[in-house]
Amino acid sequence: MLESGGEELPVRSLVLLDDPGRHAELVRRGTYISPVAGKITLRAFSESWLASRTFGPTTAEATELRLRLRLHIWPVLGGKLLSQVTPSVIQSWVRGLKGSASSKKIMLTLLSPILGAAVDDGLVARNQTHAKSVKAPEPGKRKIEPWPAEQVAAGRAALPGRFQIVCDLGSGLGMRQGEILGLATTDVEWLRKGGAVVHIRRQVRIVGRRMVFAPPKGGKERDISLPESVALALAAHLEEYPARPVTLPWLEPGGQPVTVALVLTSAIGKAVNRNSFNTFQWKPALGKAGTPASRDNGTHALRHHFASVLLHGGVDVRALAEYPGHSDPGFTLRAYT
Missing domain, CATH: 1.10.443.10 (Intergrase catalytic core)
Known part of the structure; x- marks a missing residue:
């Protein structure tokens, strides 16, 4: 089923539109997510998320976060709508990241609070980084032999x-x-x-x-x-x-x-x-x-x-x-x- 603009609605939203009773129940509980809520891109939302953080925009922490977003998250996920950032998309992104297992885990850890904030704002129903199918790579266990x-x-x-x-x-x-x-x-x-x-x-x-x-x-x-x-x-x-x-x-x-x-x-x-x-x-x-x-x-x-x-x-x-x-x-x- 497509919206008038030609974009496909999330499955959960289609069910809600076809089931007015269920829709009313979720509205009453405060758990209803609008079909258009996830229309903001991940990059746009993460920009606002970064701006809302308690540290100043010019601090070392802020600049490091922005750099990680720009280099590792936005190139693949930034242009996707929040509703399109599914577990399979996330897992594919993690798999394609360059660097060590620990650095990939750090990037996933950065993405998680962004999607968590989107859940809190009612833009998506759940934080997809917590899905069972999303797995961070485990760093290899090896002892370091320091130079004498x-x-x-x-x-x-x-x-x-x-x-x-x-x-x-x-x-x-x-x-x-x-x-x-x-x-x-x-x-x-x-x-x-x-x-x-x-x-x-x-x-x-x-x-x-x-x-x-x-x-x-x-x-x-x-x-x-x-x-x-x-x-x-x-x-x-x-x-x-x-x-x-x-x-x-x-x-x-x-x-x-x-x-x-x-x-x-x-x-x-x-x-x-x-x-x-x-x-x-x-x-x-x-x-x-x-x-x-x-x-x-x-x-x-x-x-x-x-x-x-x-x-x-x-x-x-x-x-x-x-x-x-x-x-x-x-x-x-x-x-x-």
């Missing part, structure tokens, strides 16, 4: 001098690659009372083949104590390779330009492209150091070394999760113990 100190030192020595700071910040502070590439001199408080601190405020990421500044992963800024060994390495790096001002758009190509003095830049004073670094600097260095160029031996291995050092030093799992920015202490426990 000797392997970190060998990798560092094999890198060109300009890029050795990547090993210092990754293994000494647990910073992600994008966070290292986005670190500015103003993010370092050398003389802070109680000890020097590094503020993790941004990362460099690639959107549509363009580099942009963006909030740290998950939109969560954090502070990391700066140990003397890393402070000395950082000071030596800045003396040899002075910070250079770099301007990149915020969050997406065409976004508001942001200029900061980056700790690590290319030889011509530009932001370092992670793909170029991985291909022309990191992988050759692994080969020189005798380390296989595998997925487990990316720059993330430096974070694993950092976490393992803290764990063996007696730091409890919950505190350990906060240092590298893990959102789930359980992940830290499963990965390193």
Whole structure:
């Protein structure tokens, strides 16, 4: 059965139209959903949902949510009407997402409250992410084998001098690659009372083949104590390779330009492209150091070394999760113990 506009009505709505008694009963109970209620697109509704959140529209959390919506949810589901976002559509979308099982699960977790709000607003009858047929992929269970100190030192020595700071910040502070590439001199408080601190405020990421500044992963800024060994390495790096001002758009190509003095830049004073670094600097260095160029031996291995050092030093799992920015202490426990 079609509406006058030619669009097919949801099955539940067809039953209601053909059964006036049932329609009246659902209206009395407050559970009636209008046949036209689901005519708003997921993108339009999620825009209003995002605007209604308690955090400000320019906060790190808001910009990270918008980025995830724009990159992972809107391209496939954004143009669909809310009534068209069925369990089978959701499961197909999850299956087609790129990335790890845990990242797919995060995207499904983001979609769920949006559809939940649509239910609360009376636009759809149920949150289809809760359907039995919608299943989030389970992350593979494997233990991480952190690099020993000797392997970190060998990798560092094999890198060109300009890029050795990547090993210092990754293994000494647990910073992600994008966070290292986005670190500015103003993010370092050398003389802070109680000890020097590094503020993790941004990362460099690639959107549509363009580099942009963006909030740290998950939109969560954090502070990391700066140990003397890393402070000395950082000071030596800045003396040899002075910070250079770099301007990149915020969050997406065409976004508001942001200029900061980056700790690590290319030889011509530009932001370092992670793909170029991985291909022309990191992988050759692994080969020189005798380390296989595998997925487990990316720059993330430096974070694993950092976490393992803290764990063996007696730091409890919950505190350990906060240092590298893990959102789930359980992940830290499963990965390193």
